[in-house]
Amino acid sequence: MKEMIIHAFQQAHDNLTRMLAEFLPHFLLMLVVILVGWIVAYLLKIILRGILRVTNVEKMSEEAGASRLLRRAELPTMTDLLSRALFWVVWLGFVIVGVSFLGIGSLQQQIADLIALLPQIFVAFLILFVGLLAANFFSRAALLAGVNAGFSSPRLLSGTVRIVIIFLALSMALEQVGLGKETMEIAFSIMFGAIMLGLAIAFGLGGRHLAARLLERHFLREERERDDELSPL
Template sequence: MPDSVEVLRTAFVDLWATIMLFLPKFAFATAVIIVGIVASNLLKKAVVRLVHMFKIDDLLERLEVKEIFHKAGVKLDIGEVLGFLVKWFVIVMFLIVAADAMQWTQITVFLGQVITYIPNVLIAIVILLVGLLLGNFVQDVIRSAMEVAQMKSANFLSGIGKWAIIVFSGMASLVQLGIAEALIQTLFTGFIAMLALAGGLAFGLGGKEHASKALDHLYQDLREKHKENE
């Protein structure tokens, strides 16, 4: 009987020692998480205010970037997007500190991988936005040039140029994120082939009338020269 009491007493002592070692770590980790949540919300609000202060949303609206997302059924608020990314970046950073304090190695490693992946998300967003801006610019340039040349397929070809750049930037963004890189490369090759075929057909149909007029002029010039030689 005394041996059983001693075993039980030892077990309770070990349990109490474990709890006493756990509680300070748990309290510190909880405090870190709370501070992280508060800091992340404050930083998110600061980012949103900065974006609105510099009127980046207005710039994207003038460049018709927001209109593209609107057509896709997505309401773009760049301030909220950047604020969301900053918020969760800070939260994950504080979670890493908390997990490390609790000596949860696997969680620490996983969150570290999340942190290293966030810059890829930011770069992918930048690539997509640049693609949208460049696509609109190229569309305006092609349309203006073809309207000056009085080609009927100006809107069609300018649209092809615009969406070719947008699709390319979208694929580049997915590659940056490491999503199905082999599949994206295959789709990109097929897209380029389809674009070349569509562009050739459009150019042929749009330039048929101009080519016919040029051949008529050439035929008339040759006839006149032939008559002069006779």
Template structure:
């Protein structure tokens, strides 16, 4: 009698399990379909983002902006990071929808919370990526502006500006995720304001000589011509060409670059008027 009861109970369990599987088949099929469609959509979007980054680079005018964009995309792999992030975001959303389609109460609550958190995570990632790109563009702009002088000061200022932009973007992203960063924002504002002010002052002081040379060359280009032989201090030579900041003299030892400010501050003797007609 006990054996018959055990067999009957096992048969009832199997029948119940079979009925549960049959009942769940539509949900399983729906979940599987959602995962497949989500994977395909994620793959397409990843390719589209990579192509968009390449098109942006191709349409940018040659020069500083394109250089900064290419350095950010290629060196820091910003395009791959953005495409990969979108890929996994879409897969995560597909997984959430698939689990909800299974109608399992234990997991549905977790998935609902995750679904509400994913958009915030996506916005935070976009903010950080935008901060990285903007910081690199600002850094290159400062370096390009100061390419003719005060290189050490410009490098520090450019790096500090880049770090400030990225840090600010990271704090905004953290706030978007629901973290309390009010204290960190105030500290960052104070520190970065002081640091940027000090760096800008150092850059300005370091660029004084460069600015003096540029202003003096305006006077030099009006007063002297290529081919004239001049003596300034202990240096003597024939003017072969000029730049925005200096005059190049040719003598027996080779070419000598004289800063433009020396023509304004030191006595300069014009020795002859033999202008180079080929210049």
């Protein structure tokens, strides 16, 4: 009995030792890969930062309004953001590769899934970011156009533009990751329909006067007094 127990312990010990002997090199390898990955990612980050400084990306992002957006979101500058993102993407890649060396089956499957999802998440974030920029740009353009054309509520116009674009970007981003596909489609359809209906009513009501004026001018040939315009040049 005692022998059996000892044997069992022996076996367990043996197994443990064997497992440890098997696991330890893998683990060390993983640590090495992660370490190397960190160094590589760090170097890449420094290089990218240098390149971005030289190519004046800051100014470009300033003009595009991206910097302003980042500042408002209390995010670091464009250069920082991009180089840090590169660092994390690269290092994470190395970490994942390192973990896969451990040879744990289920973990491996999980990691594979994660890796497969990673680019999609990245793209989704990119879409969202570009969407935010575009929303900002176009809403401002709409605001300026509205104000200068003398519209009564330019803010409404610019706000609508912003919301539509953000919504569009969001739905695209989510679809990219594969979430709530149908929900999104339905929501989008509802929204789109609502906007179109709104526009139709707006134009219908607004255009009433225009149409009346056109008809009037055509049939009555009535010359309406016009204000002279002053040529700025």
